Amino acid sequence: MPLEKTQPERNPEDAKFGRLDDLVGYHLRRASIFDLQGVGSALERANTRPVPMSVLLSITETPGISSAEICRSLGMQRANIVPILAELEERGLFLREADESDQRVQRLFPTRRGEEAATEWLALVAEHERSMLRRLTAAEQTELRRLLAKIWQEDGPKQG
Template sequence: MSGEPLKKAQESAAESPRALRDLIGYHLKRASAWDLHNANAALEAAGVRTVPMSVLLTITEKPGISSAEICRILRMQRANIVPVLAELEARGLFLREADPDDNRIQRLFPTAKGREEAQRMLGLISAHEERMLAGLTMAERDELRRMLAIIWREDGEG
C-alpha cells in the first residue's frame, strides 16, 4: 500500500486512541464494518445483501447441498438460514429436491435464473472489492487473504 491511500489510512488511524490503534482486532473490525457497508451498497442493484448472496453462491457452486451443510460452511445458525432460503426461493433462484436416500433432507439446486443472478452478484461484489483494495498490489492482496484466512480458520480446518 503506497501513496495517497496509505496516507489517508495512517491519518484515520492516528485519530483513534493509541490503545485501540495497537489492537489488530480494532483494525479488523473497522475494515470489516467498512467492507460490509459498501458491499451491501454495491449489491443493492441486485436487490440482495451479503448473506443471501453467500448462500446463493454456495448453492450455485455446490448443487445438491443441504441447508445444514450451508450453515456449516458459512458458520450460520440454522434458524437464520430459513428466511434467507425463503427469500431466494421466492425469487426463483433455486429448487428443492428430496434426498433420494433420506426424504427428511432437502437438496438445493440453482435454477438457470439463480446461476445468472449469482454471476451478477459476484460481478457487483468483485467491483466493490476492486475499489476497496485499489491501494494494494496483487501480491499484497494475496498476502492479506492468506493472513486473514489463518485468523478465521478454526483449529483442525487444515
C-alpha cells in the same frame, strides 16, 4: 522492524499492545464494517444483501448442498437461513429436491436464473473489492486474504 508507523512516539520497550490502534482486532472490525457498507450498497443494485448472496453462492458452488450444510459452512444458525432460502426460492434462484436416502434433508440446486444471479452479484461485489483494495498491490491482496483465512479457519487440515 520492517515497517514503522508514522504515529506517536513509541517506546521500543513498549512493543506490547498499549493502544487501541495496536490491536489487530480493532482494524479487523473497522475494515469489516467498511467492507460491509460497500458490499451492501453494491448489492442494493441487485436488490439483495450480503448473506443471501453468500447462501446463493454456496448453492451454485456446491449444487445439492443442504441448508444445514450451508449453515455449518457459513457459520450461521439453521433458524436464520429459513427466510433467506424462502426469498431466494421465491425469486426462482434454486430448487429443492428430496434426498434419496434421507428424507429429512432437502438438496438445493441452482436454477439457470440462480447461476446468472450468482454471477451478477459476484461481479458487483468484485467491483467493490477492487475499489476497496485499490491501494494494495495484487501480492498484498493475496497475502491479506491468506492471513485472514489463517485467523478464522480451524486448525484441521482442511482445504489447500
